[in-house]
Amino acid sequence: MIPSIDELLAESAVLSLPMRTKFRGITTREVMLIRGPGGWGEFSPFVEYDDQESAPWLRSAIEAAWDGPPEPYRARVRVNATVPAVSAAEVPGILARYPGVDTAKVKVAEKGQTLADDVERVRAVRAEIPRVRVDANGGWTVDQAVEALTLLTEDGDLEYAEQPCATVPELVEVRRRLPGVRIAADESIRRAEDPLRVVRAGGADVAVLKVAPLGGMRALLELAGELGEYGVPVVVSSALDSAVGMASGLAAASAIPRLEFACGLGTGSLLETDVADGAELVDGTLPAGPVEPDPERLRALAASDERTRWWHQRLRRTYTHLR
Ligand SMILES: O=C(O)CCC(=O)c1ccccc1C(=O)O
Ligand SMILES: [Mg+2]
Helix, strand or coil, X not given: CCCCHHHHHHCEEEEEEEEEEEECCEEEEEXXXXXXXXXXXXXXXXXCCCHHHHHHHHHHHHHHHHHCCCCCCCCEEEECEEECCCCHHHHHHHXXXXXXXXXXXXXXXXXXCCHHHHHHHHHHHHCCCCEEEEECCCECCHHHHHHHHHHHCCCCCCCCEECCECCHHHHHHHHHHCCCCCEEECHHHHCCCCCCHHHHCCCCCEEEEEHHHHCCHHHHHHHHHHXXXXXXXXXXXXXXXXXXXXXXXXXXXXXXXXXXXXXXXCHHHHECCCCCCCCCCECCEEECCCCCCCHHHHHHCECCHHHHHHHHHHHHHHHCCCC
């Protein structure tokens, strides 16, 4: 059952969340929260996404607000620190926001930066955190990936390299040329027509799964089950969500029977202010559980009237793409 547009908008809020550090080229994260009978849901496709690509994000918000979370297997989820493409000098300040975390994901291959910048940043992270993975967001060619990952594994292992190149054939090639480095697929799953294609092609050792682009917690769990049949472990990650979207990620992660890797659900630490008091990171874990936004924060973080209208229009357009 899909609620009406009026029901979706009835108790909704459009928010502009200031970030502590630039990430994905943005310094404020706009999100729309909707409230339904099952709790709160988050509709927050990145602003450049078109209406069709935004449709699973809306399905995900509706699932959270109307159906609520699936049955959990565990109460807390191990998370990784997320290190944006900052200078090496800024790394300790970022990591200080992740108490007890033993795994870091480091952004690399940022436009306008060099491989030397990546090497220095990763080195600065290794000085403090034992387990390191990198995420290139598809920014390298195959040759660049081979060169970079060879250099980045000279002074320590990488847990895995996430989306080193943009396309599936390139991931297959990198994996063939660098058998010692695990490859994780992110965009090749969440922005693909067929999320299993990259795995069938032999382009991924690990699958990064995000609730909203996959259409919700249960859709993610179904895909995680299918990936399990291929022997591919999953990492549940955020889309730079507010605490409401993060609750869906944490609920999905807590409902996966076997979780081998730390999840990318610690990005609340990249926000200056969140919609609810962030559940505290203890020993590198976050609790799974419902989140109730603080009404005062909702008022303080409200987006402008113009941006609110834009999000309402976006929701109306996206609604026509629901099936
Ligand atoms: O996985 C993490 O550590 C945090 C989430 C993250 O990196 C991310 C957040 C928003 C958009 C894209 C990405 C990404 O994994 O590429
Ligand atoms: Mg990624």
